[in-house]
Amino acid sequence: SQTIHQWPATLVQPVGSPLSLECTVEGTSNPNLYWYRQAAGRGLQLLFYSVGIGQISSEVPQNLSASRPQDRQFILSSKKLLLSDSGFYLCAWSAFPGQADYGYTFGSGTRLTVV
Amino acid sequence: AQSVTQLDSQVPVFEEAPVELRCNYSSSVSVYLFWYVQYPNQGLQLLLKYLSGSTLVESINGFEAEFNKSQTSFHLRKPSVHISDTAEYFCAVTSTTDSWGKLQFGAGTQVVVTP
Numbered sequence: 665s666q667t668i669h670q671w672p673a674t675l676v677q678p679v680g681s682p683l684s685l686e687c688t689v690e691g692t693s694n695p696n697l698y699w700y701r702q703a704a705g706r707g708l709q710l711l712f713y714s715v716g717i718g719q720i721s722s723e724v725p726q727n728l729s730a731s732r733p734q735d736r737q738f739i740l741s742s743k744k745l746l747l748s749d750s751g752f753y754l755c756a757w758s759a760f761p762g763q764a765d766y767g768y769t770f771g772s773g774t775r776l777t778v779v
Numbered sequence: 780a781q782s783v784t785q786l787d788s789q790v791p792v793f794e795e796a797p798v799e800l801r802c803n804y805s806s807s808v809s810v811y812l813f814w815y816v817q818y819p820n821q822g823l824q825l826l827l828k829y830l831s832g833s834t835l836v837e838s839i840n841g842f843e844a845e846f847n848k849s850q851t852s853f854h855l856r857k858p859s860v861h862i863s864d865t866a867e868y869f870c871a872v873t874s875t876t877d878s879w880g881k882l883q884f885g886a887g888t889q890v891v892v893t894p
Contacts, residue, residue, distance in 0.1 A: 670822075696880050698882075706886070707884055707885065707887055708869065710881060710882075713879055713881055715878075715879055721879070752820075754822055756823075758880050760878075761811065761873065761875070761877060761878060762830065762875065766811065767813060768813070768871075768882060769825070770824070771822050772822045773820070773822045
């Protein structure tokens with residue numbers, strides 16, 4: 665069966681420090697991968713998505729970047745964190761849209777607090 | 780582009796009473812529709828989805844949703860709620876022609892079940 669791992673679960677970082685959040689998927693190949701941010705009371709905002717190794721698309725301009733160095737690995741990074749980067753970050757994967765098993769599977773999330 | 784409106788930000792309900800969470804979407808093309816549930820400090824879990832076929836879809840824990848194309852709605856219902864159904868519920872939509880499968884989420888509905 666497919667599983668998705670996301671870490672760390674919580675993170676407190678000072679303003680200006682770097683960030684690296686990692687997400688890995690097991691039990692499937694060539695998944696679509698996504699990073700979402702959930703700010704308090706603001707729903708889920710799509711940050712990045714990837715349909716293959718090295719293929720990253722950004723939905724919104726921001727202080728963050730994403731990389732996909734391996735088929736089932738998706739990394740969210742920042743060189744210098746801002747206070748506004750605080751939030752709950754969620755990684756997700758999906759099969760190809762329209763397949764019977766299509767639908768997002770989410771990781772357990774990372775609570776990031778920038779201080 | 781698609782958009783989702785969840786008409787209620789919070790729904791208080793008594794245990795064993797019925798509940799309905801309203802979701803309306805906007806799209807110029809055919810869509811796939813989803814309902815997710817999120818418990819505090821956790822990722823989102825898929826409740827049910829409509830990809831094609833029967834417009835009434837059911838989950839294993841008693842929830843059901845009906846796709847109404849003419850009213851562009853996908854309301855979620857449960858005839859009798861439990862305390863454990865207290866959570867936030869998100870409706871989501873994607874276009875059937877979006878090969879990247881990007882989901883657009885509603886702002887969420889917080890369900891609070893009291894004895």
